[in-house]
Amino acid sequence: xxxxxxxxxxxxxxxxxxxxxxxxxxxxxxxxxxxxxxxxxxxxxxxxxxxxxxxxxxxxxxxxxxxxxxxxxxxxxxxxxxxxxxxxxxxxxxxxxxxxxxxxxxxxxxxxxxxxxxxxxxxxxxxxxxxxxxxxxxxxxxxxxxxxxxxxxxxxxxxxxxxxxxxxxxxxxxxxxxxxxxxxxxxxxxxxxxxxxxxxxxxxxxxxxxxxxxxxxxxxxxxxxxxxxxxxxxxxxxxxxxxxxxxxxxxxxxxxxxxxxxxxxxxxxxxxxxxxxxxxxxxxxxxxxxxxxxxxxxxxxxxxxxxxxxxxxxxxxxxxxxxxxxxxxxxxxxxxxxxxxxxxxxxxxxxxxxxxxxxxxxxxxxxxxxxxxxxxxxxxxxxxxxxxxxxxxxxxxxxxxxxxxxxxxx
Amino acid sequence: xxxxxxxxxxxxxxxxxxxxxxxxxxxxxxxxxxxxxxxxxxxxxxxxxxxxxxxxxxxxxxxxxxxxxxxxxxxxxxxxxxxxxxxxxxxxxxxxxxxxxxxxxxxxxxxxxxxxxxxxxxxxxxxxxxxxxxxxxxxxxxxxxxxxxxxxxxxxxxxxxxxxxxxxxxxxxxxxxxxxxxxxxxxxxxxxxxxxxxxxxxxxxxxxxxxxxxxxxxxxxxxxxxxxxxxxxxxxxxxxxxxxxxxxxxxxxxxxxxxxxxxxxxxxxxxxxxxxxxxxxxxxxxxxxxxxxxxxxxxxxxxxxxxxxxxxxxxxxxxxxxxxxxxxxxxxxxxxxxxxxxxxxxxxxxxxxxxxxxxxxxxxxxxxxxxxxxxxxxxxxxxxxxxxxxxxxxxxxxxxxxxxxxxxxx
Numbered sequence: 001x002x003x004x005x006x007x008x009x010x011x012x013x014x015x016x017x018x019x020x021x022x023x024x025x026x027x028x029x030x031x032x033x034x035x036x037x038x039x040x041x042x043x044x045x046x047x048x049x050x051x052x053x054x055x056x057x058x059x060x061x062x063x064x065x066x067x068x069x070x071x072x073x074x075x076x077x078x079x080x081x082x083x084x085x086x087x088x089x090x091x092x093x094x095x096x097x098x099x100x101x102x103x104x105x106x107x108x109x110x111x112x113x114x115x116x117x118x119x120x121x122x123x124x125x126x127x128x129x130x131x132x133x134x135x136x137x138x139x140x141x142x143x144x145x146x147x148x149x150x151x152x153x154x155x156x157x158x159x160x161x162x163x164x165x166x167x168x169x170x171x172x173x174x175x176x177x178x179x180x181x182x183x184x185x186x187x188x189x190x191x192x193x194x195x196x197x198x199x200x201x202x203x204x205x206x207x208x209x210x211x212x213x214x215x216x217x218x219x220x221x222x223x224x225x226x227x228x229x230x231x232x233x234x235x236x237x238x239x240x241x242x243x244x245x246x247x248x249x250x251x252x253x254x255x256x257x258x259x260x261x262x263x264x265x266x267x268x269x270x271x272x273x274x275x276x277x278x279x280x281x282x283x284x285x286x287x288x289x290x291x292x293x294x295x296x297x298x299x300x301x302x303x304x305x306x307x308x309x310x311x312x313x314x315x316x317x318x319x320x321x322x323x324x325x326x327x328x329x330x331x332x333x334x335x336x337x338x339x340x341x342x343x344x345x346x347x348x349x350x351x352x353x354x355x356x357x358x359x360x361x362x363x364x365x366x367x368x369x370x371x372x373x374x375x376x377x378x379x380x381x382x383x384x385x386x387x388x389x390x391x392x393x394x395x396x397x398x399x400x401x402x403x404x405x406x407x408x409x410x
Numbered sequence: 411x412x413x414x415x416x417x418x419x420x421x422x423x424x425x426x427x428x429x430x431x432x433x434x435x436x437x438x439x440x441x442x443x444x445x446x447x448x449x450x451x452x453x454x455x456x457x458x459x460x461x462x463x464x465x466x467x468x469x470x471x472x473x474x475x476x477x478x479x480x481x482x483x484x485x486x487x488x489x490x491x492x493x494x495x496x497x498x499x500x501x502x503x504x505x506x507x508x509x510x511x512x513x514x515x516x517x518x519x520x521x522x523x524x525x526x527x528x529x530x531x532x533x534x535x536x537x538x539x540x541x542x543x544x545x546x547x548x549x550x551x552x553x554x555x556x557x558x559x560x561x562x563x564x565x566x567x568x569x570x571x572x573x574x575x576x577x578x579x580x581x582x583x584x585x586x587x588x589x590x591x592x593x594x595x596x597x598x599x600x601x602x603x604x605x606x607x608x609x610x611x612x613x614x615x616x617x618x619x620x621x622x623x624x625x626x627x628x629x630x631x632x633x634x635x636x637x638x639x640x641x642x643x644x645x646x647x648x649x650x651x652x653x654x655x656x657x658x659x660x661x662x663x664x665x666x667x668x669x670x671x672x673x674x675x676x677x678x679x680x681x682x683x684x685x686x687x688x689x690x691x692x693x694x695x696x697x698x699x700x701x702x703x704x705x706x707x708x709x710x711x712x713x714x715x716x717x718x719x720x721x722x723x724x725x726x727x728x729x730x731x732x733x734x735x736x737x738x739x740x741x742x743x744x745x746x747x748x749x750x751x752x753x754x755x756x757x758x759x760x761x762x763x764x765x766x767x768x769x770x771x772x773x774x775x776x777x778x779x780x781x782x783x784x785x786x787x788x789x790x791x792x793x794x795x796x797x798x799x800x801x802x803x804x805x806x807x808x809x810x811x812x813x814x815x816x817x818x819x820x
Contacts, residue, residue, distance in 0.1 A: 020529060021529075024629065024630070024631075025435045025629065028528070028530070037630065037631050037646055038644075039630065039644070039755075056644075057737065057739060058642075058643045058644045058743065058744055059644045060642070061639065061642035061644065061645040062644060062645060062646065074736075074737045077736050077737065078763075079736050079762075082763060082764060082765075087763070087764035087765050088765075089552055089553060089554075089763065089765050090550070090552050112530065113529050113530055113533060114528060114529065114530035115528065115529055115530070116526055116527060116528050116529075117526060117529055118438070118524060118525065118526050118555075119430060119431075119523050119524065119525055119526075119527055119529065119532040119533075119536070119550070120438070120522065120523055120524035120525070120550045120551050120552065120555050121550060121552045121553060122529040122532070122533065122550070123523060123529075123532065123533060123536055123548065123550040124549075124550030124551075124552060125550075125552075126529070126533055127550075138533065139534075140500070140529070140530045140531060140532070140533040140534030140535075140537075141530050141534075142499055142500050142530065142531045142534060142535075143499060143531060144499075145528075145530050205625060208622050208625070208668065209619070209622050209623055211622075212618050212619050212621075212622030212623075213619055213622075215615060215618070217627065219434065219435065219629075219670075220434065220447065220449065221434075221447050221669055229471065232468075232470070232471035233468050234448075234449070234466075234468045234469045234471065234472060235471040235472060236447055236472065258618065259631055260629075326484075326487050326489050327467065327484045327487065329467060329470075333468065334468055345449075352489075353488075353492060353497070353499065354492060354497035355492075355497050355498075355499050
């Protein structure tokens with residue numbers, strides 16, 4: 001939680017945080033600036049002090065919406081900085097950071113940097129800043145940053161915002177299921193009223209629309225993939241593919257609040273009309289592992305242990321897994337789960353990496369998403385819910401939705 | 411254009427480009443990967459050779475859609491890299507880059523880096539790479555990068571994609587104008603069928619929907635701002651504000667292809683029902699300067715000269731300008747124009763910065779957007795079109811739309 005930032009900074013020996021870049025599509029920044037929309041800004045937070053938002057004068061109206069203390073870059077006009085650097089833009093940005101830091105009383109110490117920006121600009125600017133302020137240590141914390149650690153524990157308001165995205169997801173799931181099953185057939189192909197086959201592209205356009213009507217968006221696209229694509233975990237689906245009976249359809253929907261806010265993430269796998277015995281057997285194994293792991297999750301447990309356990313359960317059922325071959329593209333091929341928040345993928349981390357010490361902390365929100373993939377058989381099945389590890393020690397599925405596999409045509 | 415990349419690299423003494431990060435909301439990457447959607451990838455382009463896309467094995471289906479040569483990270487499994495770095499994640503990423511570069515025959519030389527990623531990860535990784543490969547010079551080119559220079563000149567296909575976004579913009583402008591003017595009034599307030607006042611938030615929800623229906627999105631939000639907000643150039647509008655007659659409304663719409671593609675950018679300023687003499691006078695000055703500059707634009711001319719010229723024209727009409735006071739928040743307070751493409755703001759650059767040598771190159775696409783702002787009088791007016799400097803030397807407005815100020819209620 002935001003209120004944990006000072007304690008995390010203290011534990012890591014950080015004197016300040018500097019977060020850079022736009023406020024949207026930039027979760028570390030959005031976490032501190034809320035709904036304000038600025039194209040380019042900086043937030044400086046000294047340990048033990050409130051964060052300050054530095055902004056262009058033109059964006060002062062939006063800056064004020066952040067609720068943070070604000071300061072305009074006008075204090076250090078770019079035209080004057082460029083004079084001091086003989087027109088060198090990189091040096092001018094570095095000089096502005098130097099002046100901002102010094103005006104805030106920071107002459108040295110450990111400063112962590114974060115924020116999504118063009119590395120072709122940020123890398124030389126921060127190199128120049130390091131040269132200008134030799135007493136300052138710029139700390140890049142990587143994937144286990146102070147901000148991501150704070151963000152991993154949600155307060156009730158954040159959980160409600162994630163749940164609201166989940167409610168939108170199941171409304172859209174219902175609309176898509178109704179839409180699909182009400183189509184007429186020509187042989188095994190779904191046919192639109194105009195006589196043309198129904199395509200993945202057509203379904204996805206409707207999904208976008210139904211999400212937009214609910215003020216949600218999917219920056220990373222919706223996965224709505226059939227047949228061979230369903231067996232490629234990150235294929236988003238081929239727009240020209242035609243909807244047919246008896247093929248596995250993976251529908252993975254991770255909407256966020258419009259403008260880039262909190263996400264929810266869920267997946268269902270459907271077969272229209274009927275499923276082959278082969279597909280049904282794969283589904284039943286995924287369903288069994290999903291249900292088993294859901295029951296085994298315990299607040300406070302180490303996350304990576306569940307990845308090992310998922311491999312074990314799938315291997316017992318005769319499937320290849322990435323635990324035994326990191327490069328397998330058949331069977332159980334991906335991570336079991338990931339935290340969800342302002343990032344669709346965040347902590348807690350379930351990977352087997354040595355550096356990963358994440359636990360199912362009370363207040364964390366995570367997916368659970370076992371799956372099996374057999375590209376050569378055109379079978380892919382994944383089931384995913386988003387779960388909340390409540391402070392009272394219960395684990396709650398944020399929104400409930402049937403796990404049905406076969407959707408009968410009406 | 412993409413075909414200019416080798417020549418630009420040659421002129422800058424660059425041996426290779428490395429572009430990092432996701433393929434969406436990351437224009438340098440999207441420029442090379444087209445419509446493929448990958449959460450995390452790298453593109454390496456050696457001078458004189460075709461680019462190669464490095465991707466996670468799970469994203470191989472999407473990687474193939476890029477049309478680029480592809481290589482899976484599986485050649486350098488993270489688990490093995492982490493063993494070699496004793497679990498240090500930053501060093502493992504740096505080692506992967508080292509192995510990718512060395513396998514591509516790059517042991518040293520000048521490598522430009524680009525791509526929108528978390529600087530808290532990228533900065534230490536590229537520092538580590540520099541330590542690992544002392545013969546390699548990592549070049550951060552800042553805002554005048556090789557890629558942005560290539561992107562500044564559009565081919566016909568890119569121009570058509572921008573124009574298509576423009577056609578969507580004017581469809582939505584028409585829908586919004588119709589929607590507003592068909593409302594009934596209570597005094598000077600627009601009233602919804604349910605008897606409640608029509609709000610900015612309600613209009614903006616409809617704009618999002620009409621855009622989504624056309625497979626367009628506005629990652630930076632639409633500006634639909636009335637009254638005092640209209641006089642703050644980057645205010646996006648306050649959702650609870652009520653629509654009233656006789657107030658200036660700035661409507662700035664910059665949709666891009668869904669998933670993050672080409673943008674178009676345009677602005678109109680409206681008054682519903684009537685305009686005060688004061689607002690009308692401001693509008694007429696903006697209109698006159700817009701028309702004058704539109705006629706004065708010449709292919710090949712230096713861009714910054716038009717910013718100076720805009721200041722001159724507004725000053726002649728008695729308005730304060732940023733040329734005379736860089737901090738003014740009244741009168742003409744912002745840049746005149748900017749290139750448009752995969753970024754809503756890109757080159758050519760019209761700023762007065764010393765380093766800016768941009769010209770109205772044939773093949774470039776740019777806005778023209780003079781405006782005047784008087785916050786204390788609640789008056790803001792901006793007019794903006796997107797223009798194409800055609801290779802034949804003509805300057806074409808990509809989509810034409812009336813510049814009307816007062817919209818009569820029906």
